[in-house]
Amino acid sequence: xxxAKDNGAKVxxxxxxxxxxxxxxxxxxxxxxxxSTPHVEGMHLVLTHLMSEQLRSMISSKGKRVKVSKY
Numbered sequence: 357x358x359x360a361k362d363n364g365a366k367v368x369x370x371x372x373x374x375x376x377x378x379x380x381x382x383x384x385x386x387x388x389x390x391x392s393t394p395h396v397e398g399m400h401l402v403l404t405h406l407m408s409e410q411l412r413s414m415i416s417s418k419g420k421r422v423k424v425s426k427y
Contacts, residue, residue: 357381370403372396 357367361383369375369382372390379385388399 368407370400372400 360367366384367382369378369385370388371378371385372388372393373396374389375385375387379387386403388396390396390399
């Protein structure tokens with residue numbers, strides 16, 4: 357994370373439980389407030405698929421403006 361920030365990248369965190377240190381260290385952090393590691397990991401899987409699909413959609417638009425939902 358330090359390397360990314362030192363080189364101008366933004367850091368998106370996926371955390372569970374209470375978010376821990378990642379909640380404040382990342383530029384943006386999605387916290388799954390579950391007390392079960394399998395539930396947190398399952399939700400992280402869904403979230404990474406959604407983010408990947410959004411990125412694919414933005415890339416495939418080839419420079420066209422794409423409206424990105426805030427949530």
